Amino acid sequence: MSTAIVWLRSALRVHDNPLLDWAHRSEETDSVIPVFVLDTGRGMGEKGHIGPNRMRFLYDSLTDLDDRLRREYSARLLVLEGRPEEAIPLLAEELGSTGWLLCDYQADPRSREQIGEIKASVSQMGVRTKVFPSVSTILDVEVAIARPGFRDPKSSSDIGAIMGRNLGEGPDGYLVPPPLDPAAEVKFETEEYDSLRGSESLSGLVVTRGEISRRVNDLDTGEPYFPGGEGEALDRLRRKVSDRPDFVNGFRKPATMSTNEAGNPLEPSTTGLSPYLSTGCLSVRKVWEECQKANLGTDHTKPPQSLIGQLMFREMFYVLSRSVENWDDDVGNSNCKPIEWGGHDGELVSAWERGMTGYPYIDAMMRQLEATGWMHHLGRHAVSCFLTRGQLWQNWKHGRDVFDRKLVDSDWAVNNGNWLWLAGVAPFSMPYYRVYNPCPDSKSSLNVEAKEASFIRHWVPELASFPSKYIFEPHLAPEHVQEDAGCVIGTDYPSPIVDRKESRRVNLGLFKESLARIA
Ligand SMILES: Cc1cc2nc3c(=O)[nH]c(=O)nc-3n(C[C@H](O)[C@H](O)[C@H](O)COP(=O)(O)OP(=O)(O)OC[C@H]3O[C@@H](n4cnc5c(N)ncnc54)[C@H](O)[C@@H]3O)c2cc1C
Numbered sequence: 001m002s003t004a005i006v007w008l009r010s011a012l013r014v015h016d017n018p019l020l021d022w023a024h025r026s027e028e029t030d031s032v033i034p035v036f037v038l039d040t041g042r043g044m045g046e047k048g049h050i051g052p053n054r055m056r057f058l059y060d061s062l063t064d065l066d067d068r069l070r071r072e073y074s075a076r077l078l079v080l081e082g083r084p085e086e087a088i089p090l091l092a093e094e095l096g097s098t099g100w101l102l103c104d105y106q107a108d109p110r111s112r113e114q115i116g117e118i119k120a121s122v123s124q125m126g127v128r129t130k131v132f133p134s135v136s137t138i139l140d141v142e143v144a145i146a147r148p149g150f151r152d153p154k155s156s157s158d159i160g161a162i163m164g165r166n167l168g169e170g171p172d173g174y175l176v177p178p179p180l181d182p183a184a185e186v187k188f189e190t191e192e193y194d195s196l197r198g199s200e201s202l203s204g205l206v207v208t209r210g211e212i213s214r215r216v217n218d219l220d221t222g223e224p225y226f227p228g229g230e231g232e233a234l235d236r237l238r239r240k241v242s243d244r245p246d247f248v249n250g251f252r253k254p255a256t257m258s259t260n261e262a263g264n265p266l267e268p269s270t271t272g273l274s275p276y277l278s279t280g281c282l283s284v285r286k287v288w289e290e291c292q293k294a295n296l297g298t299d300h301t302k303p304p305q306s307l308i309g310q311l312m313f314r315e316m317f318y319v320l321s322r323s324v325e326n327w328d329d330d331v332g333n334s335n336c337k338p339i340e341w342g343g344h345d346g347e348l349v350s351a352w353e354r355g356m357t358g359y360p361y362i363d364a365m366m367r368q369l370e371a372t373g374w375m376h377h378l379g380r381h382a383v384s385c386f387l388t389r390g391q392l393w394q395n396w397k398h399g400r401d402v403f404d405r406k407l408v409d410s411d412w413a414v415n416n417g418n419w420l421w422l423a424g425v426a427p428f429s430m431p432y433y434r435v436y437n438p439c440p441d442s443k444s445s446l447n448v449e450a451k452e453a454s455f456i457r458h459w460v461p462e463l464a465s466f467p468s469k470y471i472f473e474p475h476l477a478p479e480h481v482q483e484d485a486g487c488v489i490g491t492d493y494p495s496p497i498v499d500r501k502e503s504r505r506v507n508l509g510l511f512k513e514s515l516a517r518i519a
Contacts, residue, residue, distance in 0.1 A: 001030045001031060001097055002028055002029050002030050002031075002097060002098065002099040002100070003029065003030065003031045003032070003033060003095050003097055003099040003100075003189075003192065004023045004026070004029040004031070004032050004033070004099055004100040004101075004102055005033050005035055005088065005091055005092060005095070005099070005100065005101045005102065005127075006019045006020060006023055006032055006033065006034045006035065006102050006103075007035050007036075007037070007084075007088060007101060007102065007103040008034060008035070008036050008065075008077075008103075008104065008280070009036075009103055009104050009106055009111065009280075010104055010106060010135070010136045010278075010279065010280040011104045011135050011136070011280040012036070012061045012062065012064075012065050012229075012230065012279050012280050012281050013065070013230040013233070013280060013281055013282065013283065014065075014068055014069070014072065014073075014182040014183065014230065015179060015180070015181070015182050015230070015234070015283060015286060016179035016180045016283035016285055016286055017135075017180065017182070017183065017283075018104075018132045018134075018135060018180060019102045019103070019104060019132055019135070020032070020034070020182075020183040020186060021180050021183045022102065022130070022132070023100075023102060023183070023186070023187065024183040024184060024185050024186065024187065026100075028100065029099065029100055029187065030187060030189075031187045031188060031189040031192055032075070032186055032187050032188055033078055033091070033095070033192065033193065033196065034065075034069060034075065034076075034077050034078065034186070035077070035078040035079070035080060035088075035091065036062055036065075036077060036078075036079050036080070037079075037080045037081070037082065037084045037087050037088065038058075038079065038080070038081040038082075038207060039082075039083065039084055040081060040082055040083060041083050041084075041110075042110075043405075044058065044081075045081045045207075046081075046215055046218075049405060050405060051373070051405045051406040052219040052220070052221050053221055053224060053371075053372060053373030053406065053408050054373055054405070054406060054407065054408050054410055055215075055219060056216060056219050056221045056224055056228070057224065057226060057227075057228040057275055057279065057373065057408045058228060058279065059212050059215060059216050059219075059228070060216070060224070060227050060228030060229050061228035061229050061230070061279050061281050062077060062079055062212065062228075063209065063212060063213075063228075063229070064228065064229025064230055064231055064232070064281075065077050065229070065230065066079075066209065068230060068231070069186065069188075072182070073183075073185065073186035073188060074188060074190075075186040075188035076188070076190075076193050078091075078193065078196060078197070078206070079206070079207040079208075079212070080202065080205040080206060080207065081205055081207050082204075082205050084114055084118065085114055085117050085118055085121075087202075087205050088101065088118050088122065089118060089121040089122055089125075090201050090202060090205070091196070091202065092122045092125050092127045093125060093201070094196055094199050094201055094202060095192075095196070098125070098126035098127060099127055099128075100127065100128050100129075100130060101118070101119070101122050101127050101128070101129045101130070102129075102130050102132065103115060103129070103130075103131055103132070104131070104132050104135035104136065104280070105131050105132060105133045105134075105135060105136075105141070105142070106136070107136075107137075107141050107318055107321050107322040107413060108321065108412045108413065115129070115131060135280070136280055136284070136318070137284060137314075137315055137318045138163070138167070138176050138284055138285060138288065138311070138315055139162070139163065139166055139167070139315055139318070139319065140166070141318055141319055141322045142322070143166065144162055144166050144319055145319060145322055145323045147165060147166065149165075150162070150323070152319075152320055152323055152324060152334075152335070152427075153316050153319060153320065154427045154428045155304075155428060156303045156304035156309055156312055156313065156316075158316070159312050159313070159315055159316035159319065160174075160303060160312060162315075162319065163312065163315065172292060172295070172296060173292065173295075173308070176285060176288050176289070176292075177285065178285065178289055179283050179285040179286040179289060224372070224373075224408075225266045225372045225374070226272065226275050226372065226373065226374060226408050228275070228279065228281065228408075229281055230276075230281045230282070232276070232281070233273070233276035233281040233282035234282070236271070236272060236273060236276065237271075237273060237276075237282060237286065237287060237290060240271045240272060240273065241271060241273075241287065241290045241291065241294070241307070242290045242293070242294075244294075245293075245294035245298075248290075248291055248294035248295065248300070248307055249294055249295060249298055249299065249300035249301065250300075250301060251301055251305070251306055251307045252301050252305040252306070253270070253304075253305050253306075253309070253310060253377065254305060254378075254445070254447075255305075255447065256269040256270050256376070256377075256378070256447065257269040257376070257447045257448070257449060258365075258376040258377075258378035258379045258382070258446050258447050258448060259376075259447070259448045259449045259454075259455035259456075260376065260455060262449060263454075265368075265454060265455045265458035265459065266368075266372060268374070268376060269376065270310075270376065270377065271287075271307070272374070273287060274374075274408075274409035274411075275373070275374065275408040275409040277314070277409070278409045278410065278411040278414070284311060284314065287307075287311060288308065288311055291306075291307045291308050291311070292308070295308070314414060316417075317413045317414045317416075317417035317418070318413045318414075320335065320413070320417060321412065321413035321416065321417065327413070327416055327417075328397075328400075328412065328416045329397075330395065330396070330397060330425070333420075335420055335425075335426045335427060335428075336420055336425045336426060337425040337426075337514075337515065337518055338518060339423075339424075339425055339511060339514045339515070339518075340510075340514045340517075341388070341393060341394060341395040341396075342392075342393040342394060342395075344394065344395070344398065345392070345394065348392045348394060348497060348498075349387070349392070349394055349398050349399075349402075351494070351497050352366065352383070352386070352387050352392060352394075352399075352402075353366060353370075353402050354366070354370075355367035355370065355459075355460070356494050356497075357386070357438075357494065357496065357497050358475065358489070358493070358494040358495050358496035358497055359386070359438040359439060359473075359496060359500070360456045360460050360463055360471060360472055360473075360474060360493075361382065361438055361439065361440055361446070361448065361456065361472055362382060362383055362386050362438050363459070363460055364455055364456050364458075364459035364460050365379040365380075365382065365383050365459075366383060367459045367460065368459050369403075369406050369407070370406065371459075372408070373406055373407055373408030373409075374407070374408055374409065375407075378445075378446045378447060379446075380403075380418065380422070381422055381436060381446070382436045382438060382440075382446055383399070384396065384399055384418070384419060384422035384423065385422055385435055385436045386436070386438050387399045388422065388423040388424070389423060389424045389432055389435065389507055389508070389511055390435045390436060390438070390503075390504060390507065391438065391498050391500055391503045391504060391507070392497075392498065392503070393503070393506075393507045393510065396419045396420070396422070396423035396425070397419075399419060400415055400416060400419040403415055403419070424511065432508070432511050432515075433508050433511075435504050435508070437500070438500055439472045439473040439500065440472060441472065448472075450468065450472065451468060452468065453468045453471045453472070456471050456472070457471075460493070462487050462492050462493040463485070463487055463493060465484075465485040465486055465487070466481075466485040466487060467481060467485065474487070474489050474493065475489045475490075475495055475496055477489070
């Protein structure tokens with residue numbers, strides 16, 4: 001019997017799943033073991049460093065996938081915990097048969113190294129490895145960067161040209177292949193699965209459903225605003241995109257509100273699909289298809305502002321993360337000017353992370369991140385600018401790490417790319433001297449609802465009774481106003497950790513001097 005280990009790395013779904021589709025069609029496989037490895041080397045699992053919301057999202061997604069496989073295919077998901085370099089070969093050995101290892105391509109260096117090592121090790125057992133490109137992305141990243149004439153994209157039009165060359169273009173845009181339907185069948189042998197779960201060699205690695213439930217309880221996140229899983233992903237896609245063609249056709253990212261939907265301080269004014277895309281609960285081709293359906297035969301916004309434009313930025317960062325050496329570093333990275341940031345200041349970074357800077361807009365955003373694992377794109381702009389070239393003069397990598405731990409949409413390629421962008425160090429960055437005011441008003445390009453200021457009141461409850469006039473800069477309120485509002489600045493809520501104007505002036509000078517030294 002020939003078994004295919006279907007190692008789902010970032011494809012926690014049955015729709016548009018080329019691995020399950022191939023295994024179903026292949027005459028060379030008699031059975032399939034879908035598997036996910038909680039990679040302890042990346043901080044996953046019980047003792048890992050990944051934050052509770054992000055971990056909860058992952059556990060929920062695994063539970064949802066297992067339920068779906070059970071319901072629709074009478075199959076199961078095998079969840080292992082450990083280093084994939086050890087877990088996958090052990091699994092292959094336990095299966096004891098010449099078969100297949102299927103997995104989705106991941107562009108980051110560690111994943112590429114990992115699969116190289118695993119492939120070498122399982123091939124000695126007669127197991128063939130097949131890595132599927134274009135599962136997390138539209139483009140085949142390896143093919144795109146190897147194509148003659150490839151140059152690192154710096155803009156929406158650059159990535160557009162790359163997509164055109166790789167996919168072709170028709171009257172309605174790039175010829176993005178449609179998403180695959182769910183496989184008609186998953187060849188699953190319950191006995192094989194049971195014997196693996198009961199095997200001695202895997203006993204320390206198997207994570208049961210009961211164990212996942214226990215861990216979810218221990219995480220103590222409360223009901224998450226973004227529940228993980230393909231079911232939630234498809235439901236959100238329908239609610240936010242498919243059922244709202246006018247929203248899609250009029251979508252202009254820079255015009256969306258950073259303080260979320262009026263009346264709901266938790267609901268994104270954008271789609272809120274990022275957690276589902278980054279875990280692969282949702283296929284990017286599926287989102288693209290739904291946007292194109294809305295666009296067909298009617299006026300609509302265009303990249304870079306449109307929704308399609310956002311998906312193109314995602315492709316751009318995946319491509320760059322593969323073509324640029326040391327994408328996640330500030331040394332040896334051709335897309336990162338080596339600015340001499342200030343030394344790590346634990347107190348400043350911690351105040352920023354905990355939402356205790358004394359700047360309510362920044363603090364509200366950081367507290368939303370802590371509580372839900374998500375933040376609007378313009379909020380991310382503001383807090384990353386504040387931490388780096390704006391006010392705190394800290395290396396962008398400190399903020400990147402906080403985001404990586406906490407974001408439910410944490411994505412290595414995209415997170416690093418956006419931090420490079422906002423720190424002002426990348427070829428695609430805005431001019432470094434364009435700094436956001438952390439105390440925005442209703443005219444700010446950060447698009448804040450300033451009249452009721454309900455977003456601030458919700459996330460910074462100390463200021464719940466503060467008059468809107470002062471709520472974005474409460475330390476400027478006269479003492480009697482602070483007392484009447486039940487929040488004395490410096491006692492009930494922090495005074496600003498830095499003077500925003502002075503720190504901006506000093507930091508812009510330092511940035512300029514640093515640039516001059518590089519030139
Ligand atoms: C400092 C910083 C760090 C970020 N880190 C991440 C991250 O780890 N993971 C992540 O998915 N996004 C990240 N982003 C990009 C962006 O903020 C989020 O993708 C977006 O806010 C998610 O909300 P949405 O799904 O409603 O987006 P929408 O506006 O509805 O866009 C649809 C999809 O397009 C993609 N997208 C949108 N904006 C971008 C962008 N600027 N770059 C790449 N793809 C984009 C996302 O997959 C998103 O789900 C970061 C942005 C900044 C400024």
